[in-house]
Amino acid sequence: MKNYWLLKSEPDVYSIDDLARERISLWDGVRNYQARNFLKAMSVGDLAFFYHSNTTHKGIVGLMEAIEVLVVDPTQFDPGSDYYDRKATVESPRWHTVRFQFVSKFTDIITLADLQYLFSGEEFPLVRRGNRLSVMPVSTAIVAELQRRYSLSGVV
């Protein structure tokens, strides 16, 4: 059973083009427990929509695949990192994450405005007002609807 997710990133920090270039990326720096718990629930082979947040062109821009799960986020141990967590220890790390591989960049961005038009906040937490969650599941109903309306290269 393949699950679908959506992960937000500010393109100024890390964009779909960065992932397209690097091909593989460790999704480090998540410091929210709900988001982390979703990361921990991912399985190898799961697909994740890549969402550009906090930018002029907000929306889903591509797709990536989980290739390694339950990876200990190394930035939690690095005092020089923005994501350093002094309460985390190597013996009992707090933050686990996922390594992703680039799948596709969509020809056309699925804009936030489109998503707001298509889905209610009930259906899709992404479009819920004030929602800040950076990692969330995407229901199969939403995936099907997106597939019906857009050509989503890489979505099966």
Add this chain to the structure above:
DNA sequence: GCCAACGTTGGC
């Protein structure tokens, strides 16, 4: 730049 909607922290 504003501010809604949280999540976290720390005093008690």
Add this chain to the structure above:
DNA sequence: GCCAACGTTGGC
């Protein structure tokens, strides 16, 4: 354990 103050995300 409560909750006020503070910090952050992210749309607008």
